[in-house]
Amino acid sequence: MAPKSLRTSRNPDLIRGVGKFSRSKMYHKRGLWAIKAKNGGVFPKHEAKPAVTDAAVTKQPKFYPADDVKKPLVNKRKHKPTKLRESITTGTVLILLAGRFMGKRVVFLKQLPSGLLLVTGPFKINGVPLRRVNQSYVIATSTKVDIFGVNVEKFDDKYFAKEVAEKKKKGEGEFFEAEKEEKKVLPDNKKDDQKTVDTPLIKSIEGVADLKPYLSARFSLKSGMKPHELVF
Amino acid sequence: MPFKRYVEIGRVALVNYGKDYGKLVVIVDVIDQNRALVDAPDMVRSQMNFKRLSLTDIKIDIQRGPRKKTLIEAMEKADVKNKWDNSSWGRKLIVQKRRASLNDFDRFKIMLAKIKRGGLIRQELAKLKKETAA
Numbered sequence: 001m002a003p004k005s006l007r008t009s010r011n012p013d014l015i016r017g018v019g020k021f022s023r024s025k026m027y028h029k030r031g032l033w034a035i036k037a038k039n040g041g042v043f044p045k046h047e048a049k050p051a052v053t054d055a056a057v058t059k060q061p062k063f064y065p066a067d068d069v070k071k072p073l074v075n076k077r078k079h080k081p082t083k084l085r086e087s088i089t090t091g092t093v094l095i096l097l098a099g100r101f102m103g104k105r106v107v108f109l110k111q112l113p114s115g116l117l118l119v120t121g122p123f124k125i126n127g128v129p130l131r132r133v134n135q136s137y138v139i140a141t142s143t144k145v146d147i148f149g150v151n152v153e154k155f156d157d158k159y160f161a162k163e164v165a166e167k168k169k170k171g172e173g174e175f176f177e178a179e180k181e182e183k184k185v186l187p188d189n190k191k192d193d194q195k196t197v198d199t200p201l202i203k204s205i206e207g208v209a210d211l212k213p214y215l216s217a218r219f220s221l222k223s224g225m226k227p228h229e230l231v232f
Numbered sequence: 233m234p235f236k237r238y239v240e241i242g243r244v245a246l247v248n249y250g251k252d253y254g255k256l257v258v259i260v261d262v263i264d265q266n267r268a269l270v271d272a273p274d275m276v277r278s279q280m281n282f283k284r285l286s287l288t289d290i291k292i293d294i295q296r297g298p299r300k301k302t303l304i305e306a307m308e309k310a311d312v313k314n315k316w317d318n319s320s321w322g323r324k325l326i327v328q329k330r331r332a333s334l335n336d337f338d339r340f341k342i343m344l345a346k347i348k349r350g351g352l353i354r355q356e357l358a359k360l361k362k363e364t365a366a
Contacts (some may be wrong), residue, residue: 095336105336143337214340232336 082115087140091147094119095139095219095232101128103218107145107201114157122198125205125215130194132160141232145211149200155193237287239268242294244312245285254325256316257285258307261297269297273304290315 010029011019021029036043088094092108094117106128109118117135121128205211221227237243243259252275261269263279270285271277277300292310294303307313316322334342 093337141336143335210341210344211337213344214337217340219336229332230336231333 081111081113082135084111085135085140087142088117088135088138089144091145093141093143093145093215094133095141096128096133096137097139098137101131103220104128105141105215105217105219106133107147107215109147109150109152109197110155112155112157116157118152118155120194120197120201121215122201122205123194124198124202125212130155130190130197132157139232143211145201145208146204147201148204150197152197237289239282239287240291241296242292242306244288244290244292244316245270246288247280247284248286249284256288256312258292258294258303259285260294260303271300271303273300273307288316288321289319
């Protein structure tokens with residue numbers, strides 16, 4: 001039954017508090033005689049719903065805090081990955097603007113779910129490995145490299161997570177010994193991943209004249225270059 | 233030291249300020265001491281201060297206040313576009329435009345080409361020096 005038809009009254013008001021129809025007339029209008037007739041002369045009786053005893057289900061807490069602490073409101077908003085600039089498409093050559101590889105020209109592969117850009121040198125050409133880079137620290141040039149044959153499906157943010165080193169309990173003797181820093185060796189599977197991504201890339205790069213030396217060189221501002229007037 | 237480029241009807245000028253910067257226009261009428269009525273095939277006929285115009289060497293043959301169609305015909309007859317593109321001023325502007333639109337990759341390629349050219353020049357110079365020394 002639609003809620004609207006439940007709410008309308010069959011007994012219109014003459015004035016507030018005085019209905020048009022008497023009790024007997026309303027009895028007839030509501031069809032209570034038909035309900036009784038259906039049920040053999042009496043009103044149908046429904047069984048009482050089992051009362052949920054709250055006391056049995058929830059125990060009284062042992063501890064009440066002295067002050068009422070306000071709970072923060074629930075926030076179910078999820079972040080979307082950063083909107084990718086229109087000038088950045090697969091295979092675009094990007095110029096890195098900050099960090100260890102400042103000025104290097106690298107090839108863009110894809111945008112990861114966190115919003116960061118997955119980028120590679122390629123490693124053999126300019127020493128930049130498979131790396132994540134923030135879109136804000138990048139200039140997109142209009143030069144594109146053909147990414148045909150490169151499969152980057154398996155890379156995501158978890159691939160780049162830092163490895164959690166096991167904490168070693170130091171004994172007293174070890175305090176006096178010179179701390180040997182373990183060299184972080186790159187695991188072989190990462191080296192292989194780099195190779196599988198780079199070989200088809202390097203082939204398509206060598207197909208374009210001067211592109212390999214272009215990617216090996218770093219970008220720098222020279223005298224007379226005005227960044228706001230340069231076309232990248 | 234006499235003047236060579238005069239403000240006259242039919243003088244082709246380059247707009248050097250304002251919304252129509254860089255356009256070639258024809259002076260079609262003179263309004264007063266400071267302003268001219270100016271027209272080009274791709275713009276609405278309008279007035280411009282002389283200070284906004286740089287006169288060129290090119291002049292076309294028109295009457296005062298011609299129709300747009302007559303103006304375009306006269307410009308075709310005088311071959312304004314080709315004369316301009318072949319003049320040294322026109323060529324300079326084309327080169328400037330090209331340089332401003334260069335890609336980062338293009339700039340890199342130009343750098344390599346310049347280095348190569350410099351190397352060849354120095355080789356030739358060294359050869360010539362050797363010959364004169366010998």
